[in-house]
Every structure is written in structure tokens, then in C-alpha cells.
Amino acid sequence: MTSSSPAVDPVDETEVDEMVTAIRRWLANDVAPRVIELERADTYPSDLVEQIREFGLFGATIAPHYGGLGLSATAYVRVVEAISEVWMSLSGVFNSHLMMAELVSRFGTAEQKEEFLARFASGDLRGGVALTEPQGGSDLQAITTNARRVDDHYVLNGSKSWITNGLHGSCLAVLAKTDPAATPRHRGMSVFLVTKEPGFTVGRKFEKLGYRSIDTVEIFFDDLTVGTDRLVGGEPGHGFAQVMSVLELGRINVAARGVGIARAALNDALAYSQERHTMGKPICEHQAIQLKLADMACRVEAADLLVARAAAAYDRGGRSDLEAGMAKLVASEAALTNSIECMRIFGAAGYGRDHHVERYYRDAPLLCIGEGTNEIQRIVIARQLIERDRQQRGTA
Numbered sequence: 147m148t149s150s151s152p153a154v155d156p157v158d159e160t161e162v163d164e165m166v167t168a169i170r171r172w173l174a175n176d177v178a179p180r181v182i183e184l185e186r187a188d189t190y191p192s193d194l195v196e197q198i199r200e201f202g203l204f205g206a207t208i209a210p211h212y213g214g215l216g217l218s219a220t221a222y223v224r225v226v227e228a229i230s231e232v233w234m235s236l237s238g239v240f241n242s243h244l245m246m247a248e249l250v251s252r253f254g255t256a257e258q259k260e261e262f263l264a265r266f267a268s269g270d271l272r273g274g275v276a277l278t279e280p281q282g283g284s285d286l287q288a289i290t291t292n293a294r295r296v297d298d299h300y301v302l303n304g305s306k307s308w309i310t311n312g313l314h315g316s317c318l319a320v321l322a323k324t325d326p327a328a329t330p331r332h333r334g335m336s337v338f339l340v341t342k343e344p345g346f347t348v349g350r351k352f353e354k355l356g357y358r359s360i361d362t363v364e365i366f367f368d369d370l371t372v373g374t375d376r377l378v379g380g381e382p383g384h385g386f387a388q389v390m391s392v393l394e395l396g397r398i399n400v401a402a403r404g405v406g407i408a409r410a411a412l413n414d415a416l417a418y419s420q421e422r423h424t425m426g427k428p429i430c431e432h433q434a435i436q437l438k439l440a441d442m443a444c445r446v447e448a449a450d451l452l453v454a455r456a457a458a459a460y461d462r463g464g465r466s467d468l469e470a471g472m473a474k475l476v477a478s479e480a481a482l483t484n485s486i487e488c489m490r491i492f493g494a495a496g497y498g499r500d501h502h503v504e505r506y507y508r509d510a511p512l513l514c515i516g517e518g519t520n521e522i523q524r525i526v527i528a529r530q531l532i533e534r535d536r537q538q539r540g541t542a
């Protein structure tokens with residue numbers, strides 16, 4: 147480990163390769179031997195988070211001008227896949243943080259970029275995005291958290307739930323209604339960069355099936371005063387579009403986590419099936435097991451290709467919700483299916499807690515729910531298919 151962020155040239159493939167190799171070495175030496183114990187304890191892995199910061203990952207996709215690594219999405223997904231192969235929870239420490247940073251990079255005012263991006267990149271200020279509310283996450287336009295303009299500031303009231311990094315983080319990008327009566331509803335929504343001041347309360351930490359050790363909490367805003375300089379972009383009414391845009395990166399990121407878990411399940415199954423013997427031979431020589439291994443490998447490769455394609459589309463700029471939605475859908479379902487197939491190959495040993503398999507099986511379902519459920523992804527994909535088809539036919 148170095149004590150400062152490595153300077154990575156985001157377009158130099160050799161440097162990106164070296165960084166990914168260094169991260170993989172750290173994962174093998176410092177993380178893998180401790181995952182089972184740390185995850186079971188469900189405590190925040192502060193020392194590993196500090197090492198993530200030393201790798202510069204809190205600034206992975208932030209421009210070098212602000213001290214970030216400036217990685218393209220194509221390079222970034224390689225890091226997320228590598229980490230998720232060993233412990234998905236660790237990627238959550240910086241994934242939603244980088245969505246918050248992307249909101250500022252893409253839509254922030256010049257002053258907001260200067261004030262926040264360097265501190266986000268160093269990890270001195272970190273957090274995530276707060277969209278979901280107790281009454282729902284899919285219908286974001288129905289949120290009720292509101293920000294009322296009073297003189298030269300806004301007053302925030304409401305609550306958010308299932309907010310990752312809400313406890314250990316110190317800043318959140320919060321989606322709120324600035325005009326609850328607006329039609330269409332999305333025109334009345336804005337994003338604020340909110341730090342922990344009086345009026346900001348962290349509620350309970352959720353007990354979770356998986357994705358343990360990382361904090362996911364309730365947040366309450368009670369007459370929280372937020373300066374107008376914290377309104378992303380400086381103009382109200384653009385929050386919904388801003389959030390939808392950075393959710394593309396969020397979905398690519400979730401898809402990369404899916405590839406990580408799907409690949410880990412395949413690798414564990416491959417190794418175990420050569421060690422375990424039944425009927426006088428290793429179980430990998432039974433055709434029933436071979437069929438599973440082949441299908442698992444195909445899922446990994448297909449998901450990986452879709453992730454690479456989505457990341458490339460994101461890097462080209464413009465809209466990439468079709469590609470991101472497809473990658474997220476396929477990779478998260480691959481993670482879920484491969485984790486249960488891996489468990490079947492392990493038999494009772496997979497159901498027990500001595501191996502990593504049961505964790506893959508508990509972590510994978512989150513990927514089908516977070517950053518827009520897979521039901522919502524299918525709707526996004528279908529709408530985009532229809533829109534693009536109409537454009538091609540000239541009937542739009």
C-alpha cells in the first residue's frame with residue numbers, strides 16, 4: 147500500500163492494468179482472508195476503507211484536475227468487478243459516493259465543483275445519494291421530502307430510507323421537491339448537497355440479508371437549513387433529470403458488481419468440483435455438473451460483455467440508459483443464478499458458513515433491487531427500444 151493516491155493516466159491502458167493488478171493483490175492478501183469474519187460481525191471495515199482511500203478510489207471517476215484518478219467508466223468497471231469478486235460490500239463504500247460526485251461534475255456550478263470535487267476525490271468528504279423514501283423507491287416523482295425557499299436559503303423537511311453511507315458518510319446528494327405542485331411532477335424536483343448540520347438526523351441502521359458491514363440507514367430532515375449554493379446547478383427543477391442521468395453510471399456499477407459475484411461463484415464452483423469426489427471421481431467429471439459450469443461461464447462472459455458495452459456507451463457521452471439497463475438486468479440475474487448454482491455444486495458445504503458461497507447468495511439479490519429494480523429495468527429497456535425504433539422509422 148502507498149500512502150497517497152496513485153497517479154493513473156486514465157487513457158493509458160498499461161497504467162490502468164497496473165492499478166487493477168495492485169488492487170487485486172491487496173484484495174487477495176488483505177481482504178480475502180478476513181471477509182468471512184468481518185462480514186459476520188457486520189462492523190464497518192474502517193481500516194479497509196482507509197486503504198480504499200489510499201488507492202484513490204474515492205476519486206476514481208473524478209477528473210485529475212480535482213485530484214481524482216479520472217478513470218473512464220470502462221476502466222472503473224474493472225475495479226468494481228475485481229472488488230466484488232472478493233467482497234461486494236467494499237465497492238458500496240465508493241460507488242454511491244461517486245454518483246454524488248458525478249452529479250457535481252456533470253451538473254454542478256463552477257463554485258460547487260471547486261468546493262466539493264477535490265474533497266470528494268481525497269475522501270475527506272464522502273457519502274452517497276439519498277433518493278428512496280419510506281413509501282417507495284421506484285416512483286421517485288412521488289417523493290415527499292421538500293425544500294422550501296425562504297429568503298436566501300432552503301428549508302428541508304422529510305425522510306429518506308435505505309441510504310447507503312448515510313451513517314459513516316458526511317455528505318449526501320438529496321433529491322427533494324422544490325415545487326410540490328409542479329406538473330409534470332419531475333419539473334418540481336431538485337438535488338441538494340447536504341452535510342450533517344442541526345436538523346439532519348440519522349435514524350436506524352437496517353439489518354440486512356447481505357451487503358453487510360456497510361451502513362444503510364434512515365435519514366430525517368427537520369427544518370434543515372441548506373444554502374442556495376448547495377442546490378446542484380444553481381437552478382431548481384432539474385433534479386429528476388440529473389438523477390436519471392447519473393443513475394446510468396450507477397446501473398453500470400451495479401452490473402459490474404454482478405459480474406464480480408457471478409465470476410466468483412464460477413471460480414469457486416470450478417475449484418470445488420475438482421476437489422470433491424463422488425462415485426469414484428471428481429464431481430466435475432459428472433456431466434450434470436459440467437452443464438452447470440458451462441452455463442455459469444456463459445453467464446459471466448455475456449454479462450461482462452454487456453457491462454463493457456454499457457461502459458463504452460457511457461464514455462462516448464450522450465444517453466446510455468438502454469445499454470446500462472441491459473447490463474444491469476443481465477449481470478444481476480447472472481449473479482443471482484450463479485450463486486445458487488454454485489451452492490448446488492457445493493451441496494451441504496455451500497449451505498454452511500465456512501465458504502463464501504452463502505454470502506454470494508445473500509449479496510446477489512440486492513443487485514436485482516438497487517439502482518432501479520429489474521422490473522423497472524425491463525420497462526426502461528422496452529421504452530428505449532420503442533423510441534429508437536420510431537426514430538429509425540421516422541415516426542417519432
Ligand SMILES: Cc1cc2nc3c(=O)[nH]c(=O)nc-3n(C[C@H](O)[C@H](O)[C@H](O)COP(=O)(O)OP(=O)(O)OC[C@H]3O[C@@H](n4cnc5c(N)ncnc54)[C@H](O)[C@@H]3O)c2cc1C
Pocket residue numbers: 242274275276277278281282283284285307308309310311354357362512515516517518519520521522525
Ligand atoms: C441494501 C440497500 C441499499 C440501498 N441504498 C440506497 C441508497 O444509497 N440510496 C437510495 O436512494 N436508495 C437506496 N436503496 C433503495 C433502492 O434503490 C430501492 O429499494 C429500489 O429503488 C426499489 O424501491 P422500493 O424498495 O421502494 O420498491 P418499490 O418501489 O416499493 O417496488 C416494489 C415492487 O414493485 C415493483 N414495481 C414498482 N413500480 C413498478 C412498475 N411501474 N412496473 C412494474 N413493477 C413495479 C418493483 O419492481 C418491486 O418489485 C437501497 C436498497 C437496499 C436494499
